[in-house]
Amino acid sequence: IDSEDDLLQECISSAMPKKK
């Protein structure tokens, strides 16, 4: 379960803008 959540979090973060 943890690794699924980690994968999801990583995926969500990868789509967010990196710089301001």
Place this chain on the structure above:
Amino acid sequence: PTPPYLRWAGSLHSLLDDQDGIHLFRTFLKQEGCADLLDFWFACSGFRKLEPCESNEEKRLKLAKAIYKKYVLDGQGIVSRQIKPATKSFIKDCVLKQLIDPAVFDQAQTEIQSTIEENSYPLFLKSDIYLEYT
């Protein structure tokens, strides 16, 4: 230059293109009990960015299942309730058949984006949390 918080009011895209904007919007959505809408939207974008190559297939399949399980499968969840039944069936079929196109969540993302644009986003721009920030 236009301050970021004024740009956020211009379009949802401007808001979601700014780290501080995302953070504030997510805080608002969390208060409203619908932060999953935003998380799902970003998860769809992140999934689409994953290249479908051999070394990635296991990860893509695992991730597609995780997104499906967390946001689509639970019929009581805020995301699932805003996605059309046909769209949910399509995603379910793809996941079960393990045929995971990068665009598998695109339609669902569009539907969730409409929900955000029509409801959460205008409410956010009128919310105390945004007005206090400005």
